[in-house]
Amino acid sequence: MKLKIKKTSKIIYLVVITLAILCLAELLVTNRLSTMGWKVQALEKEADQLKKENEALTEEMSLQASLARIALRAQELGFVQSDSVSYLTPQIPVALK
Amino acid sequence: MSINFKVNLLFVGFALVGITLAGRLFYWQIINSDRLKVTAEGQRWSFFEIPAQRGEIKASDGSSLANSKEAYLLYASLPQVDKAPAEIAAKILPFLENTDEEGLKTQLNRKNVLWVPLKHKVSRQAKEGIENLNLKGLGFEKEETRNYPEGSMSAHLLGFVGVDANGQDKGYFGLEGYYDLELKGKPGAKKWEKDASGKPILLGENMTEEGKNGRTLVTTIDRTVQYLIEIKLKEGIEKYGAKSGTIIVMEPGTGAILGMASQPSYDPSTYYLFEKTLYRNPAVSLAYEPGSTFKVVVMAAALNEKAVDEETVCDKCSGPRTIGEYTIKTSTEKYYPNSNLTDIIKHSDNVGMVFVSEKLGLEKTLEYLKRFGFGQKTGIDLEDEDSPALRADKNWRTIDLATVAFGQGIAVTPLQMVRAVGSIANKGKLVEPFIVKKVIDGQKVSEITPPKSKQIISPATASQVTKMMVEAVEAGEAKLAKLKGFEIAGKTGTAQIPLEGHYDKEKTVASFVGFAPAQNPRFVMLVTLREPSASIWGSSTAAPLWLEISKELFTYFGVLPGV
Secondary structure (H helix, E strand, C coil), X not given: CHHHHHHHHHHHHHHHHHHHHHHHHHHXXXXXXXXXXXXXXXXXXXHHHHXXXXXXXXXXXXXXXXXXXXXHHHHHCXXXXXXXXXXXXXXXXXXXX | CCHHHHHHHHHHHHHHHHHHHHHHHHHHHHHCHHHHHHHHHHHHEEEEEECCCCCXXXXXXXXXXXXXXXXXXXXXXXXXXXXXXXXHHHHHHHXXXXXXXXXXXXHHCCCCCCEEEEEEEECHXXXXXXXXXXCCCXXXXXXXXXXXCCCXXXXXXXXXXXXXXXXXXXXXXXXXXXXXXXXHCECEEEEEEECCCCCECXXXXXXXXXXXXXXXXXXXXXXXXXXXXXXXXXXXXXXXXXXXXXXXXXXXXXXXXXXXXXXXXXXXXXXXXXXXXXXXXXXXXXXXCCHHHHHHHHHHHHHHCCCCCCCCECCCCCXXXXXXXXXXXXXXXXCCCCCEHHHHHHCCCHHHHHXXXXXXXXXXXXXXXXXXXCCCCCCCCCCCCCCCCCCXXXXXXXXXXXXXXXXXXXXXXXXXXXXXXXXXXXXCEECCCECEEEEEECCEEEECCCCCCEECCCHHHHHHHHHHHHHHHHHCHHHHHCCCCCXXXXXXXXXXXXXXXXXXXXXXXXXXXXXXXXXXXXXXXXXXXXXXXXCCCCCCCHHHHHHHHHHHXXXXXXXXXXX
């Protein structure tokens, strides 16, 4: 009988300690997470900033790739439009069997 | 004072306090409940709309013709503004394009409001400039604005994005208008619990409604062709002293529009600075009388019906024709007795064409006008397409049958004309012109299959008319400008412009329509110049311009001479 009571007490202690540890763990996690809002905000801000930079680069790229811009740049680099075009026609071999 | 009196007085005091408390509670909990609820919600929740980015419009090579860029709404939080409205307006005005200073002052002077919008679509650079002024009470909210990297190129094709009655972005005209719903997308929303300092609570409640960015359109527009015809059209209008002009380049086998340009034009990013009359695309909406370019259509109809054939000789071509009170002459007042059909096209003989249309007859002529797509829209995917109506069948007179043979007394749009001639290039099959070939929705790409073409004349008829058109270029009016080694099928047109019930003698629409290489056409193109002052004739204005453009197109498409 005494042994049975001792065993039951041990089980109860174990359960209580486990519960206490779990409660403490939850408290610690909740405490940590509840103040993580600032990190989320910072990450969102960073993501927003990167998106803005990406958009700015895309805008700049599309402007630089425009044909009007390319034509102007070509002119600045000294390219001129060719007036004459020569067509190379394939030569038939002289000796044919 | 008796004790009863004191007790009663205390009782009255407590009652008064109780009534006052009840009254205040009633005031705050009943009368002000809605306002407090909103304030509480505002303190507890962050609400944030995730705007949908408008879809892109791309050329056939994937380069961007229209996309969205960063912009801002400039607003003023009036309780925080600490300077006079006039001073603020004067300081921010230099950064804001096309803004009225009085309008800004009016907004800043408003009473009984906490927040006023000052200017939409402020650029990033302007935002930075205004932020550097450190003016209290001014803030920015992110929005987007439309960006057209190629400037005013393809303005009529693209249309523009304006605002509707609710202040929301909306596409008008061109592709922006036609595909507005696809391009718009759907905004999303995000709602989450926040703490006292405004930061999100990770373990709190949050809700997200996913939005959808607009779809991206990939068009058939060849950026190089478009750029070329825009430049050449501007140069041609200046050279020939024309008031306006249009060029359309189309793939005859599919109906894919490779290029479409009209002048005068506008810049879609600053459309509000231009006359509204410029917004409509003349290539698909402006009616004109096609003149002699129409002769190939009537000739094709007559040949297809076997009303005439290669052996037919015109026995009424020795001089002017009188029909009722009207006299039909040739444009040069030269006459070619016993002309065959090729001669009629080569000499652009009005009298010869009257002979042909009389052989075809009114009923068949009207049937073929409809077969070639005249009097109805082509179905192109542009918002502003229109079609001049054909005269009701019962209202056609003998003179109308005669004049339609040489393209007068009938109104068409440039797109209808190029499509009709395109059917001759395409072995008798009439296509439905289109511009968007692909729609991209995230990762999903949908190819748009163009509608099936209709066989409206036989391939043999198409081949016969092609030969006549080649002859017209080789030996006809446009022969001076032809390109050596390239077989071009084409026809000039010089149409008088109707003015108050009669035709103006000085003003014309000069045009040239054709396709090349004649036997295996890579493109069909129409050039029209309205009221050219250098010369009224299509052979001297539109034809050389057409040939100049085609020379560049041959090089670009890698078309060799002798093909």
